[in-house]
Amino acid sequence: MECPHCEQELHYHDYYYTGRPESFYGTAGNGIYYPASNYKKMGDIYKCDNEECEMFDEFFYTDESKELHEGYPC
Numbered sequence: 306m307e308c309p310h311c312e313q314e315l316h317y318h319d320y321y322y323t324g325r326p327e328s329f330y331g332t333a334g335n336g337i338y339y340p341a342s343n344y345k346k347m348g349d350i351y352k353c354d355n356e357e358c359e360m361f362d363e364f365f366y367t368d369e370s371k372e373l374h375e376g377y378p379c
């Protein structure tokens with residue numbers, strides 16, 4: 306993944322998701338079963354380390370269709 310401003314390779318930073326994370330799957334201590342239903346990975350978060358890009362938002366993220374957007378997903 307390349308930075309749209311300086312074309313330098315972006316560094317993988319993190320990913321983001323919707324729903325409950327995996328640690329909540331399965332049967333909890335109280336015997337209630339939580340199905341692994343609503344967890345869904347939305348995309349990856351990248352960061353540009355180039356000093357020239359400090360004036361821009363240094364974070365980028367991909368959406369579900371792998372398209373790159375500027376900023377940080379909320």
Ligand SMILES: [Zn+2]
Pocket residue numbers: 308309310311312313353354355358
């Ligand atoms: Zn850059």
